[in-house]
Amino acid sequence: GQSLEQPSEVTAVEGAIVQINCTYQTSGFYGLSWYQQHDGGAPTFLSYNALDGLEETGRFSSFLSRSDSYGYLLLQELQMKDSASYFCAVRPSGNTPLVFGKGTRLSVIA
Amino acid sequence: SAVISQKPSRDICQRGTSLTIQCQVDSQVTMMFWYRQQPGQSLTLIATANQGSEATYESGFVIDKFPISRPNLTFSTLTVSNMSPEDSSIYLCSVLNEQFFGPGTRLTVL
Numbered sequence: 001g002q003s004l005e006q007p008s009e010v011t012a013v014e015g016a017i018v019q020i021n022c023t024y025q026t027s028g029f030y031g032l033s034w035y036q037q038h039d040g041g042a043p044t045f046l047s048y049n050a051l052d053g054l055e056e057t058g059r060f061s062s063f064l065s066r067s068d069s070y071g072y073l074l075l076q077e078l079q080m081k082d083s084a085s086y087f088c089a090v091r092p093s094g095n096t097p098l099v100f101g102k103g104t105r106l107s108v109i110a
Numbered sequence: 111s112a113v114i115s116q117k118p119s120r121d122i123c124q125r126g127t128s129l130t131i132q133c134q135v136d137s138q139v140t141m142m143f144w145y146r147q148q149p150g151q152s153l154t155l156i157a158t159a160n161q162g163s164e165a166t167y168e169s170g171f172v173i174d175k176f177p178i179s180r181p182n183l184t185f186s187t188l189t190v191s192n193m194s195p196e197d198s199s200i201y202l203c204s205v206l207n208e209q210f211f212g213p214g215t216r217l218t219v220l
Contacts, residue, residue: 002123002136035209042202042211043153087152088207095170098208 002026004089004101011107012078020073020104022088030091032064032071033098046082046086052067057103083108112137112205115214122218123193129213130189133203138183144176145206147214153202159186193219 004024012018022032031050035043047055049064049071061074075082085105090102113136116214123129133142144156144214165178190197190219200214 042213044211045209076124089153097158100152101155102152 002090002092002097002099004078004088004090006070006101008088008102009105011077011108011109014078014080014108014110016078017074017076018078018106020086020088020106022071022073022101024069024071024088024090024094024099024101026090026099028092028096029066029069030093030096032062033089033091034060034062034073034085035087037087037091037103043087078108079110080108082106086096112139112210114203114205114210116191116201116212116215118215119213120216120218122220127193128189128191129193129217129218130187131201131203132210133186133188135184135205139205140183141205142186143181143208144178144186144188145202145204145211147200147202149198154192156188156201176204190217191219195219 006022032047034046036046037043045060049062052064054063059076065073085103087103088101091098114139117132134179142159145153146156147153155168155173156217157167159180159185161180175191177189179200198219200216202214
């Protein structure tokens with residue numbers, strides 16, 4: 001089967017840094033994606049890692065270690081608007097659909 | 111990039127009825143994906159819709175319950191048939207390898 005594990009909830013202070021981890025067990029691996037979803041909104045694509053290492057996009061960075069079947073999303077300089085659910089997703093192969101984790105609900109507090 | 115619209119944005123339906131959800135993209139795309147997100151849950155792929163061929167359904171989803179049309183490269187419909195309260199979910203379409211999601215259709219079945 002395919003499974004992704006991520007924490008269900010994380011709370012962090014405005015201005016701080018938070019890391020959301022994702023470990024996966026899938027039949028193959030083609031890439032790890034991250035999505036943000038605000039309450040009542042649609043998922044928004046944040047990042048994609050196919051190779052090991054860190055990808056940085058503004059305040060958000062995503063890391064992948066294929067040997068550890070592990071990745072994380074790093075959010076810096078947290079803002080209240082970052083309060084949302086964050087999903088990791090793996091594509092087991094190039095022509096198979098994404099498998100999503102259950103999501104991490106991030107609450108940013110003042 | 112792609113801009114996706116969905117109709118209706120929300121609906122409340124009676125048990126046993128059917129609802130057809132439309133998804134319109136502002137550019138031509140080969141594949142369109144239909145997802146379901148049950149309350150407080152992650153995203154689950156229902157089917158992949160290719161223009162000119164039958165949709166490919168994921169395990170647990172059948173054509174009789176979720177018929178899909180894909181008449182051209184910018185449009186698709188998903189019908190939720192013979193609805194029950196368990197079908198209450200957000201239904202989302204997605205394109206370009208799930209980089210872009212539509213705003214979703216929030217369905218409540220009474």
